[in-house]
Amino acid sequence: MNTEKLRQEIIRKIEETDDTELLWQIQDAISNYQSLVKEPATQYEVESDEDIVAYTVDGTPLTRAEYIADINAAEKDFEEGNFYTSDDVRKIAASWKK
Helix, strand or coil: CCHHHHHHHHHHHHHHCCCHHHHHHHHHHHHHHHHHHHCCCCCCCCCCCCCEEEECCCCCEEEHHHHHHHHHHHHHHHHCCCCCCHHHHHHHHHHHCC
């Protein structure tokens, strides 16, 4: 279906409907689309490896370089089999109850 036929089909369906909720949803979709076109998502520049990009669970800031190093170390641990499976964790937790 080309653009003109699609447009005419949508107009016809809108003109034939008595469903106010549907019309509000169409209005919202058009408004959301128009706001996206007017205000595209902001693109952030990568500044440096010293930018703070994350925090540890205790609130310690991590630079981009530290964060990437932590990810690489975690991937290496995984590849070397240094991890617990779900069953391992269940067994460990069950032993705490004794």
